[in-house]
Amino acid sequence: MEIIQSLLKEMEQEAQTTRKMLSIIPEDKFNWQPHPKSMSVIRLATHIGELPSWVGMVLNTKELDFATAPYDPKVINSVSELLAYFEENLAQAKAELEKAKLSQLDEQWVLRNGEDIYSSSTKAEFIxxxxxxxxxxxxxxxxxxxxLDIPIPGSYGPSADEQFEVLEKA
Incomplete structure (x- = not known):
């Protein structure tokens, strides 16, 4: 299978699980965080929702330098906004990948913070x-x-919550 088709297939497979996870976040727990060094639930979920946009960024740039690219996360106020944000970024990522040329995927891409290089790889690898x-x-x-005692959906098979649910019904 061509690499672009493989990347598109994987993107959609992971999107199905991501939708399930994002959709169950209780809005009254958006600001909760398990530890002071941890992100809040909504900050983490927003980051998950924006990550598909990295596909287009990688395909259309040579690098991301945190020292020169200020980060301003989108403000999300509801689960419906979060899901819409994820779907918007996912659609943009698919469109960028569908129009990509194989030769682009072999180009180098760098993730850095000023002089500190975190990653230097091909665009395909960084996608x-x-x-x-x-x-x-x-x-x-x-x-x-x-x-937070929220039942978790399965990712690559049933979760412990889903397995327990099946046992209760038996």
């Missing part, structure tokens, strides 16, 4: 890193929600 970031932060969100 995969952005997918991994979604999975990583989605798992963090799952832990946050578990600590």
């Amino acid at each position: 995969r890193v952005s997918y991994s970031q979604i999975v990583h932060h989605r798992a963090q969100l799952g832990v946050f929600l578990r600590l």
Whole structure:
């Protein structure tokens, strides 16, 4: 399978799980955080919602330098806004990837903070890193929600909550 088609397929597979996770966040817990060093639930969820936009950024730039690119996260006030934000970024990512040329994926892309280089890889490799970031932060969100006693949907199979639900019905 061509790499672009493979990346598109993976993007959609991960989007299905991400939608499930984002949709169950209780709005009255948006500002909760498990530790002072942790992001709040809404800050983490907003970051998950914006990460698909990294696909277009990677395809259309040579680098992201945190020292020169101020970060201003979108303000989200409801789960419906969060889901719309995620879907908007996802649609943009798909469109950018669908029009990408294979040669673009072999170009170098750098993530840095001034002189400190965090990553230097091909654009294809960093698109995969952005997918991994979604999975990583989605798992963090799952832990946050578990600590709030919110039943967690499965990601790559049933969750403990879903398995327990099946056992209760048996």
